[in-house]
Amino acid sequence: MVTLNAVLVLGAVIFCIGLFGALSRRNAVGILMSIEIMLNAVNITLVGFASAFVHHGTLGGRLTGQVFAIFIITVAAAEASVALAMIIAIYRRRNTIDVGHINLMRW
């Protein structure tokens, strides 16, 4: 039997792994992949809540977690396409995608 706690702990662990990658990677594409991992961890958490409370509330309330997961997937796809276009544009201009060297707006 899998409890809600197990699903939430799984989501938390994967989120923190992704956070480590997003904070410590130097390759911009690697940072983007880590952010995708973090978004998937949140999706796992939301779907876990939706399936744990499936017998509570109205029809609208029961599947709200899955609807939120669908919207997160949508926005994540949009974010990935824009971010990769930006990375390619930066590569064309600066010939690097090392985020340590992209420091024009650093204070």
Added chain:
Amino acid sequence: MPDLATVAFYVIAVLLVGSALAVVLLRNIVRAALFLALFFGLAAGIYVLLNAEFIAIVQILIYAGAVTVLVLFAIMLTRNAMTSSNANPFAGQWWLAGIICVVLAVGIIYAVGSSTMAIASASAPANLVNAGDAGGSVVRLGQLLYSPFDYSYVLPFEIASIVILVAIVGAIVIGRED
């Protein structure tokens, strides 16, 4: 004796954490991207086990299909960008990031373990897949997303499609060669 769905959940969970670690830690960015595809497929397995068939299929189509290919294309187009600094894939303060992540993970897990909501439903399990209502949640999810008569998420859905359109046009404009 645990049932098959529970065993499958824990096996997939372990593989999921392992492939996430591989994505984050591998030096070779192409290998990391291929582990990312494995990660997305395994996450779809978790969704199937949690009675979210539609999300699992969308996960395979969008993430394992589209996003992975997009990432691989970006790696291919920026192929020799990191060769000069290939020695260390991590920034100088990676240990600080590690401390932050471990503290955050411990905090979240402690909060999950001690919150009244999680304790109240710890005995009521997350409903793993059962054969009785196979395919049932897809119909209900469709009604909840599109139905013009009942309570539904039609307006956010349309706004999401506008977001996608703007993102596509923006990606073309930003990535255009001139």
